[in-house]
Amino acid sequence: MNHPGHAVPLARGPRVDLRPLRHDDAEEFTARARASRQLHHPWLFPPDTAAAFAAYAGPRVGNPALASLLVCERDAGGAIAGYVNINNIVRGAFLNGTLGYGAFAHAAGRGLMTEALHLVAGYAFGPLGLHRLEANVQPDNAPSLALVRRAGFRNEGFSPAMLHVDGAWRDHERWALTADMPAGRAATRARGQVG
Structure with missing residues (x-):
């Protein structure tokens, strides 16, 4: 699918x-989310209906x-392969953002999200002016833990009952990447900015 607009x-x-989420991504995003339910459960619940997408995209x-x-595949005409949200951006002395991310089933296991996190770090530490990115991962989510390790994040600790996910308070491991870590410096140097 091409996205000329x-x-x-x-x-x-x-x-x-990497491109910004837009309201007109609803149809493709929700179709990808529906096709990825089995992959995402019980870790993620991206919007899979028009109403849920409107509530998600609105704010x-x-x-x-x-x-x-x-995260859009270049060789597939810009098809949506996944998403990365930098949430809760805090300025001042913290300069931190908290990541939320997911690959869609057709793109999982192909290294696209590893490339995407590298690009996200370059964007966060470059144009956004952040110093730190944090990812909170449930301990049993092996693919997500492998992703943050590949992206150069360090384990900073364990938070019991940190987030309410799938009807219960879930433990999470805290992983972070800072602009001065080797992976952060590399992402900033090679950020591949186009705009």
């Missing part, structure tokens, strides 16, 4: 582009306190 990507990698599009980014 979408904004210029915020960052480009060899296989994926995100154009909000300076977060960045909602789509």
Whole structure:
């Protein structure tokens, strides 16, 4: 699927582009979410209906306190492969954002999200001016833990009953990447900005 009406990507990698989430992504995003239910359960619950997408996108599009980014396959005409949200952006002395992310089933296991997190770090530490990205991952979510490790994040601790997910308070491991860590410096140097 081609997306000629979408904004210029915020960052480009060899296989994926990052671009902002838009309201008109609803049809493709929700179809991908429906096709990915089995992959995502019990970790993620991205919007899979038009109403849920409208509620999700409404406070995100154009909000300076977060960045909602789509991971789009360059060789597939910009098809949405996944998403990365930089939530709860805090300025001042903290300069931190908390990541939420997910690959869609057709793109899982192909390294696209590893490339995307590298691009997200370059965007966060470059144009967004952040110093730190945090990812909170449930201990049994092996694919997500492998992703943050590959992306160069360090384990900073364990938080019992941290987030309410799938009807219960779930434990999470806290992982972080800072601009001065080797992976953070590399992402900033090679951020591939286009806009």
